[in-house]
Amino acid sequence: MPKPRFTQVSLEDTPFYHCISRTVRRAFLCGADPYTGQCFEHRRGWIEKRLLHLAQVFAIDIAAFAVMSNHLHVVLKVDAEKAQAWSDMEVVKHWHQVFGGTLLTQRFANGEDIEHYFIDLLDERISEYRQRLTNISWFMRALNEPIARSANKEDECTGRFWEGRFKSQALLDEAAVLACMTYVDLNPIRANMADTPERSNFTSIQRRINAAKQGGQPKELLPFVGNDRHAQPKGLVFELQDYLRLVDDTGRILRNDKHGAIQASSRQILERLNISQETWLNITKEFMNMFKGPVGSLPELTHYSENLGMQRVAHASSCQHWAN
Template sequence: MSRRPRIKLDRPVTHYHVMTRTAQQAFYLSDNYVPGFKSQCRGIIESMADIFYVKILAWVLMDNHYHLCLEIRRPPLDPCDIQARYERLQEHLLTKRPWREAYTSRFYDRFTDLSKFMAEINARMARAFNKANGTSGHMWGGRFKSKVIENEQSLMRVMTYIEQNPVRAGLCECPSDYAWCSTGQYKRNIEARRPVSLPEVGFLRHIAKKDRAQSYVTWMDFQAVRILHPEKKVCLPRAMIASHCLRDETMTEWREDFNAKRPVDWRSQAYGSEEFHQHIRQVEEQRKLELARIRHKSHQRRHARLKKEISVCALCSAKGEERQVHTDISTIKN
């Protein structure tokens, strides 16, 4: 059975929710295997996002999986910028390939591709893990999961869901108490008076830049209280209320999922309205047909090549000559 096609929209800016689990759901990201490995993983994600046209909007590193909310941009093609990113990508290599002008279009497509980005960070994490742990082999359990996000409302919901992962796992009462998520990182940067850069999404664009990080932390902690302790009354700044606040029905649904420990349903590859879901399903069906045509043409070419080799073999045998044909003739269908 062929793999399900990955849905990637060709838009100037596209948002995705992605998740990757470790092999056999082992706690490879915990300190029990490699002390400080989560810090290495965060560094890899940030460095690769800087090389690719990717902005990390929210992230969380758990012991056996991680979530990312990404923004992938497709800016106008700039050969000088592509070359600079290409050179940064090769910094860790002992043997570096010199830049060629022919690489421009190829690496532009690579730096704006979700699958290439995830393959790069997962490969680097696996190499770092195996090197530190003195092992070899696979670290990840399979393909990463992804969903396309339709609009800003869905984006805020996804970011909130990602930040609540440690709360759902029972590791903390509030996301800001967990060190390995974006909310926890923002809180520590605020306490250390380090600069914090946040995306201008949802209610954040209505808040002054200097107060944006603290407002984000307050918002995420408030959502945790709504999930765990719905009876508590917590006041929020006016900028966070009204349309930016998640509906009570959503929080009830999350509480039910929290109590039942239900994961995200990855069968759907989209977040958003029913029309957007329908559009993504149509894109997926078109992609399946396209891949089927490619496989059919490949099979036809292989079939023709094998028939030609069999004909040559039969002709040589008729002339009493010997010829080795490296082909499994049994695969030919009459």
């Protein structure tokens, strides 16, 4: 039986989560449906536009994403501190960008005077919105429900478009985050939808590459901020160019289905993470088959399980994949 979402999320252990949504009834997100001959490529744009919009609304950053033919991958980072720093007005305005709110919160957002006997109710509602803006279930709900309605309208049908629940995995350490991001970014290459990362449409890696060509990083995605240093800004603690090279090296080997050369800078990242090249290639090729639950080293898995009140270490056998 699937576990409630709150029993799988522990922000004390990690803010990073890998989420996957799949369609039902042979529904297509994009590409051509071989059964009907219809083309649904435009739906990839729906997903990407909505996803990037929500990253500006929620206190949740996007580290990686890939829109495939019948499923979506996204790596999210919850930023609880950002939500706590928002004023009450900011919280309400963020929420109203996606949901209607209540008559009371609408009055508050419009600057109207609120009667004293409504203040406690307003405070309660704002507190609820603040919590929801850091909740991955609400994020995925805000992503999936509008897409389902639009797809059903286009298909002239009713019923579920997505599976009942999205799947999520806690990513408990740097190695897990980087491996999952690379796995997600290389999805189109493994699926033969693209031959290079820069040609992988509707993916985070394509956005990062295009922005890097202009000397920057996409503002919609969680940035790479380099190695640990004093007063370091929030982001991924690797160099952008090192990550792009690592993904390209890995993609070339996976695409050619043979062992190839990992360049020196890429090897340095793997050495820092204590992952052998062979293990890295196996993980980035078979991530979803290897890991059915939280991902990380045994110590991290142990802490995660204890903090969630589990009687045994969750998916302890998974930690063997990190061994060199």
